[in-house]
Amino acid sequence: xxxxxxxxxxxxxxxxxxxxxxxxxxxxxxxxxxxxxxxxxxxxxxxxxxxxxxxxxxxxxxxxxxxxxxxxxxxxxxxxxxxxxxxxxxxxxxxxxxxxxxxxxxxxxxxxxxxxxxxxxxxxxxxxxxxxxxxxxxxxxxxxxxxxxxxxxxxxxxxxxxxxxxxxxxxxxxxxxxxxxxxxxxxxxxxxxxxxxxxxxxxxxxxxxxxxxxxxxxxxxxxxxxxxxxxxxxxxxxxxxxxxxxxxxxxxxxxxxxxxxxxxxxxxxxxxxxxxxxxxxxxxxxxxxxxxxxxxxxxxxxxxxxxxxxxxxxxxxxxxxxxxxxxxxxxxxxxxxxxxxxxxxxxxxxxxxxxxxxxxxxxxxxxxxxxxxxxxxxxxxxxxxxxxxxxxxxxxxxxxxxxxxxxxxxxxxxxxxxxxxxxxxxxxxxxxxxxxxxxxxxxxxxxxxxxxxxxxxxxxxxxxxxxxxxxxxxxxxxxxxxxxxxxxxxxxxxxxxxxxxxxxxxxxxxxxxxxxxxxxxxxxxxxxxxxxxxxxxxxxxxxxxxxxxxxxxxxxxxxxxxxxxxxxxxxxxxxxxxxxxxxxxxxxxxxxxxxxxxxxxxxxxxxxxxxxxxxxxxxxxxxxxxxxxxxxxxxxxxxxxxxxx
Amino acid sequence: xxxxxxxxxxxxxxxxxxxxxxxxxxxxxxxxxxxxxxxxxxxxxxxxxxxxxxxxxxxxxxxxxxxxxxxxxxxxxxxxxxxxxxxxxxxxxxxxxxxxxxxxxxxxxxxxxxxxxxxxxxxxxxxxxxxxxxxxxxxxxxxxxxxxxxxxxxxxxxxxxxxxxxxxxxxxxxxxxxxxxxxxxxxxxxxxxxxxxxxxxxxxxxxxxxxxxxxxxxxxxxxxxxxxxxxxxxxxxxxxxxxxxxxxxxxxxxxxxxxxxxxxxxxxxxxxxxxxxxxxxxxxxxxxxxxxxxxxxxxx
Numbered sequence: 049x050x051x052x053x054x055x056x057x058x059x060x061x062x063x064x065x066x067x068x069x070x071x072x073x074x075x076x077x078x079x080x081x082x083x084x085x086x087x088x089x090x091x092x093x094x095x096x097x098x099x100x101x102x103x104x105x106x107x108x109x110x111x112x113x114x115x116x117x118x119x120x121x122x123x124x125x126x127x128x129x130x131x132x133x134x135x136x137x138x139x140x141x142x143x144x145x146x147x148x149x150x151x152x153x154x155x156x157x158x159x160x161x162x163x164x165x166x167x168x169x170x171x172x173x174x175x176x177x178x179x180x181x182x183x184x185x186x187x188x189x190x191x192x193x194x195x196x197x198x199x200x201x202x203x204x205x206x207x208x209x210x211x212x213x214x215x216x217x218x219x220x221x222x223x224x225x226x227x228x229x230x231x232x233x234x235x236x237x238x239x240x241x242x243x244x245x246x247x248x249x250x251x252x253x254x255x256x257x258x259x260x261x262x263x264x265x266x267x268x269x270x271x272x273x274x275x276x277x278x279x280x281x282x283x284x285x286x287x288x289x290x291x292x293x294x295x296x297x298x299x300x301x302x303x304x305x306x307x308x309x310x311x312x313x314x315x316x317x318x319x320x321x322x323x324x325x326x327x328x329x330x331x332x333x334x335x336x337x338x339x340x341x342x343x344x345x346x347x348x349x350x351x352x353x354x355x356x357x358x359x360x361x362x363x364x365x366x367x368x369x370x371x372x373x374x375x376x377x378x379x380x381x382x383x384x385x386x387x388x389x390x391x392x393x394x395x396x397x398x399x400x401x402x403x404x405x406x407x408x409x410x411x412x413x414x415x416x417x418x419x420x421x422x423x424x425x426x427x428x429x430x431x432x433x434x435x436x437x438x439x440x441x442x443x444x445x446x447x448x449x450x451x452x453x454x455x456x457x458x459x460x461x462x463x464x465x466x467x468x469x470x471x472x473x474x475x476x477x478x479x480x481x482x483x484x485x486x487x488x489x490x491x492x493x494x495x496x497x498x499x500x501x502x503x504x505x506x507x508x509x510x511x512x513x514x515x516x517x518x519x520x521x522x523x524x525x526x527x528x529x530x531x532x533x534x535x536x537x538x539x540x541x542x543x544x545x546x547x548x549x550x551x552x553x554x555x556x557x558x559x560x561x562x563x564x565x566x567x568x569x570x571x572x573x574x575x576x577x578x579x580x581x582x583x584x585x586x587x588x589x590x591x592x593x594x595x596x597x598x599x600x601x602x603x604x605x606x607x608x609x610x611x612x613x614x615x616x617x618x619x620x621x622x623x624x625x626x627x628x629x630x631x632x633x634x635x636x637x638x639x640x641x642x643x644x645x646x647x648x649x650x651x652x653x654x655x656x657x658x659x660x661x662x663x664x665x666x667x668x669x670x671x672x673x674x675x676x677x678x679x680x681x682x683x684x685x686x687x688x689x690x691x692x693x
Numbered sequence: 694x695x696x697x698x699x700x701x702x703x704x705x706x707x708x709x710x711x712x713x714x715x716x717x718x719x720x721x722x723x724x725x726x727x728x729x730x731x732x733x734x735x736x737x738x739x740x741x742x743x744x745x746x747x748x749x750x751x752x753x754x755x756x757x758x759x760x761x762x763x764x765x766x767x768x769x770x771x772x773x774x775x776x777x778x779x780x781x782x783x784x785x786x787x788x789x790x791x792x793x794x795x796x797x798x799x800x801x802x803x804x805x806x807x808x809x810x811x812x813x814x815x816x817x818x819x820x821x822x823x824x825x826x827x828x829x830x831x832x833x834x835x836x837x838x839x840x841x842x843x844x845x846x847x848x849x850x851x852x853x854x855x856x857x858x859x860x861x862x863x864x865x866x867x868x869x870x871x872x873x874x875x876x877x878x879x880x881x882x883x884x885x886x887x888x889x890x891x892x893x894x895x896x897x898x899x900x901x902x903x904x905x906x907x908x909x910x911x912x913x914x915x916x917x918x919x920x921x922x923x924x925x926x927x928x929x930x931x932x933x934x935x936x937x938x939x940x941x942x943x944x945x946x947x948x949x950x951x952x953x954x955x956x957x958x959x960x961x962x963x964x965x966x967x968x969x970x971x972x973x974x975x976x977x978x979x980x981x982x983x984x985x986x987x988x989x990x991x992x993x
Binding site: 421569 | 750754832
């Protein structure tokens with residue numbers, strides 16, 4: 049516990065020295081975050097290894113049972129991506145942000161606060177600490193999103209985020225109050241059996257799902273997410289997408305851990321939401337031109353995959369099937385960490401692209417692979433992992449969910465296993481198309497602009513964190529077996545199940561073996577290709593045309609056009625198609641984009657309407673002191689009458 | 694042990710024969726003599742000795758396609774049983790690894806096509822990505838139906854289980870195989886989805902993606918494509934083959950069936966034209982529907 053608290057402290061104050069130092073403030077902050085990561089990871093590994101009690105608590109007598117902060121295996125597990133990404137993000141920020149912006153010290157301070165709130169949140173075991181950390185995280189993230197508040201787009205994104213996150217928090221406050229009414233205390237304890245199936249349990253589930261859903265970006269509560277991720281500085285986007293969203297998942301996982309007997313429809317709802325978020329998330333990603341928005345929609349997709357796993361586990365729990373419960377929860381929780389690693393990696397490399405070229409527009413990028421080979425390799429590793437392709441880590445977590453769903457097929461006439469299977473397969477195929485498009489448009493072919501042609505590789509301090517994350521992705525993908533004892537302990541916190549059986553899954557060793565064989569084969573083939581004499585420096589054979597140029601390349605929009613058109617019933621793309629007529633048609637412009645249906649068609653108009661309604665209330669707020677005194681008097685009178693009556 | 698050795702030798706040596714058989718069938722159907730059945734072996738030997746040409750826009754990703762295609766294909770070949778001879782590697786959930794290895798090969802092939810910056814290759818890559826997204830559900834629905842039938846998640850037991858066509862799973866099995874044949878034709882870029890012999894780049898899918906490959910990289914591309922014919926062929930042949938008493942009979946049955954499959958593909962190619970691009974998704978959806986119905990029948 050003391051290690052954990054020290055980590056919390058180090059993260060919280062990491063930005064403070066920078067306020068007083070004239071130089072090297074960034075290095076000090078990064079050093080402190082590195083220290084926090086070292087301490088926190090040590091604490092995490094100790095708890096996950098099952099040593100020294102496994103659970104550590106900070107108690108105060110007044111607040112009752114579980115204490116304020118409990119560092120149990122679930123907390124330790126979620127703390128890992130928080131600390132890793134915070135350190136990597138801070139290191140990356142040294143090269144990405146330090147040199148050119150004025151508000152750097154403030155940004156560093158808030159970055160530390162965000163990390164500290166997240167570290168506190170994972171272990172919170174009391175409604176008070178949980179909501180405190182939750183709100184701290186929300187506000188810190190808002191301030192970070194607003195880092196470039198000179199741009200109207202950023203201000204809008206920040207504003208939408210603030211509204212969404214506070215709506216979620218309000219719902220959560222109601223949910224915790226209701227929870228306290230049923231259990232009699234604000235500390236987190238197991239709910240009595242039978243409660244979940246009652247009407248009170250239903251209301252609790254819906255409220256928590258809404259509150260946490262806003263944070264996790266579950267469709268249709270995701271609308272704040274793409275603009276906020278696009279507008280935030282890239283290392284902040286990495287932390288937001290990698291960890292902040294996962295706090296919604298942590299909340300849902302905590303809820304599931306309290307409930308001994310979730311009704312069947314809980315799991316069914318989670319699966320349905322997972323299908324919706326997963327499929328529509330990747331479908332909307334396909335339609336994006338903005339690199340960071342595209343990545344943000346993929347976060348929604350991955351939240352969908354995590355929900356599929358959670359739903360599978362919950363269905364297993366309801367039916368008393370420990371195998372499904374273990375496989376589902378293990379897949380979901382491992383995917384939480386995996387997604388943090390590869391999405392962090394992707395956002396950091398997208399940030400390098402933005403840093404080097406000044407644009408996030410896929411149609412204005414291209415050919416960066418030759419000029420920024422390391423960034424390209426990092427982005428490729430991230431894409432590889434996020435598509436769930438072996439031998440990287442995304443495959444392992446999806447594999448666990450797949451195996452669980454296949455096992456579920458044996459349970460008689462139930463529709464959900466095949467729904468999970470099909471969604472995962474389709475999500476995988478669409479994600480592959482989308483990342484082929486993104487990587488191809490940004491890094492392959494010829495540069496489409498002057499800025500792209502002059503792009504320079506990112507400095508080492510930015511490449512280092514990307515390399516660390518890529519290595520972590522590879523390590524989990526090649527040797528998943530080593531993780532399983534720890535993962536089993538985490539899974540067992542969500543309800544007694546066979547978490548200890550995870551390491552004996554026969555496939556895990558075989559996956560490692562296949563990964564090694566794949567690597568070896570690739571190496572051999574590669575060596576066979578290399579020494580062959582070669583002819584360099586010729587143009588691409590464009591079917592006989594000798595001078596192909598960048599404007600003739602296939603664009604990202606063209607690449608995705610077939611799929612976007614096939615999915616237009618869901619995406620509602622907006623297309624401005626010029627009419628070409630006559631023998632000598634005039635120059636024309638084609639334009640197409642996929643707006644977010646929830647934000648642009650429902651939430652934004654709704655908010656505008658709400659603001660107009662709120663304007664009516666302004667009559668009551670004239671600003672004159674006598675009027676306010678009158679209000680106080682009237683309130684007193686009303687209360688008096690009410691008390692007497 | 695001997696079985697595994699034979700498995701490995703089959704994977705390494707046999708694949709180039711299959712395109713030769715298909716081409717021979719097509720030639721005979723058209724009343725021509727056609728190239729020798731071993732033509733692809735000659736081509737590979739020649740390409741291995743040739744110099745490779747690299748466009749100045751390409752990076753190392755350009756080579757990742759051929760290398761990844763063959764490496765993933767070889768890895769996947771170890772998971773699939775050849776007829777009723779068990780696969781060298783078999784474990785619960787190997788189905789998923791099998792499918793995703795082909796996903797990996799596709800991903801890298803698409804990227805190496807995009808690396809050239811050519812519009813034609815981009816077009817082919819986009820088509821490949823689009824159409825395979827439709828083929829994936831058909832593959833997995835088939836797996837789900839087979840897993841439902843025999844409560845197994847391992848490719849070996851899943852495919853080898855039906856054995857004979859006399860059980861009550863006959864109907865679903867036929868539907869699964871029908872759906873998978875569609876996937877087979879699409880994944881191997883065969884008529885009616887794609888025409889490997891067309892001379893017009895605008896209408897190609899797979900061939901156009903490798904226009905810029907030459908020399909050894911191109912040899913790998915060709916070998917990888919023929920490997921895919923073999924491995925996916927084993928996937929659709931195994932459930933249809935009867936189980937024999939002796940190992941050598943099983944092997945013989947498998948080789949005969951493989952030759953039959955190649956001839957069958959040749960016959961399909963001779964008897965119909967390539968679909969218009971807009972028709973291809975409908976064809977693939979038919980595969981999804983067939984396997985979907987198979988799954989529904991399994992529930993009854």
